[in-house]
Amino acid sequence: MTSVLAHQPCWRDLSADLTDTRLTLALGHEPLIDLRLERGEGLNVYLGDHRAAPSLQAVWAGCYRLLASDPHCQQLTWHLSQPPHEALLDGLLLATDIAGQYTCLRSLFWQRPQPWLGETVAPAYPLHMVISAGKRHPLRAPKPEGEVYRRFDSRLGQWISLRTLDIELDLERFSRWQNTPRVMDFWEEGGTLERHRQFLETLAADPHTLTLIGCFDDQPFAYFEAYWAKEDRIAPFYDVDDFDRGIHMLVGEQAHRGPHKVASWLSALTHYLFLADPRTRRVVAEPRADNAKMIGYMQAQGYHCEKEFNFPHKRAALMMQSRERFFDGCSLL
Template identity: 45%
Template sequence: MSQATIVHGGHGLRCEKLAKTLALGWGQDNSAVLHWPGVLPAGWLRDALDQMFIAAPQLKAIVLAYAEWREEPQALALFDGLKSDIVHREAFWQLPLWLSAPRKTASGEMVFDAEREIYHPQRPARPDGEVYRRYDPRVRRTLSFRVADPALDAERFTRWMNDPRVDFFWEQSGPLDVQTAYLERQLTGKHAFPLIGCFDDRPFGYFEIYWAAEDRIGRHYPWQAFDRGLHLLVGEQEWRGAHFVQSWLRGLSHYLLLDQPATQRLVLEPRADNQRLFRHLAPAGYATIKEFDFPHKRSRLVMAERHSFFSEVGL
């Protein structure tokens, strides 16, 4: 493993060689043994494991031997979630360690949507405030998502929607009162809600999260009950580089899969001519399923699956 920095809480632990500093011993079958280095700051173990899996893509599992780690509360919490002292890459990234608040749950009852004439599970209530936070060592920024607040975001959102580059795809330009009303409507819907994406707590983009069955996309493919979809835009020019797109797209996908463990598929329906976006989708695990027509645009159905996201793509 090459030089790396493990960052937690805005502070870095510089390693001449990560394996040496953390007493990381390589084993068979692309696994490693991480020895207990001593008393740890809160959250350190989560961030260390996360960044080691990123730094060494060939690493499939890290063993935290129970005999060494049994006095460390962070390790015990991991063992409880994993039911093991072996931290497998796929299982680790599916733990709700990066959710900013406990998941909202629903009753599990089925409901009939008379307007759309579909039968689907009752949905949990919309979340509030920040929903996800994770440091991404590849862009050296902390990525977070929070529910949009018209009082905080309407002016910025108006500027974004009136950017010609954004308006070309969203076709939703308009003054402040129009955009404020739009955000307020998104906050009252039953099947969707709006998020603001931030790097180091600086807003850069807007995202609408929805249940695919109840959205317009649900009429165009055989949805599964917990498919989630997203609409997206990046409003700030400085965050439009490919490395930032990969960071927030994977992070947003990660959030949606953590938020609802029953979700097996994520979908998008961008305009069929949005070639710039398509270049970014495949590296994040999204594949084109088909092209189809909405009344107002020719679109592609693009989909990512849980298993391939965690086993082949990763964070």
């Protein structure tokens, strides 16, 4: 992707004028691309100015706006007089058997890490197997710091973002959330600030767990743990892969509960984990088996219950989402 989209937040200034037959895009105050649309069995996209060769950034912006406006649109067919070499090399467009026609597939578009990961995107960490605590697993990359994911959710009209937890900044908030009776019922981690500091410091020192804060419009509302399943206690209970990720989830702010909010943050969290390493095939979770509400929310987002099993401390449901299923049925907006 171009440097503007890959390393700067300029794409957040993308504005659109969309009708059934036209899409005009601007980035900030600068015109970006003008498209003519024909709707039938699929969506056909034509350049308003046939003489101009669109930039990679312009093609990306057109694909994004059209896919983000319709969760049922699975494919765009671009009609271009000149081969879009950068977009083809980038995987944004695919060549077809028909000269001048190129497709953008929803399932591929949302697997591209930029611009959702901002500056945190990096090549896949080299594979080197190690043994720790008696478990053989890949050596994990150093944990990221700061904001790791950002996307505008057009259903909510809000930005959903994920950043790494900062103990000094987030300790009091985390402790307040953990001492909420609703949270204590499932997490059972209530206690003092000092106890919670030790809890978070232990996780910070653990290379297999990443602690995250979820934000709507930059306001913290939730705490998440993303862990490598191969090194976790869940590993013996299923056929774990080297790069499977697991999640623990806590919504701390009452105002951000409810199925519409879960649909936003759970899809964002899952999306982030699949983008963070292209080798991740599955995301798993192990809510308490009697937590019917959370299990239902996860099933609504494409997770399925593989089985129930006994942890030493609880009867758990093994919830699982595969990369293929997530992107093939991707309804991100």
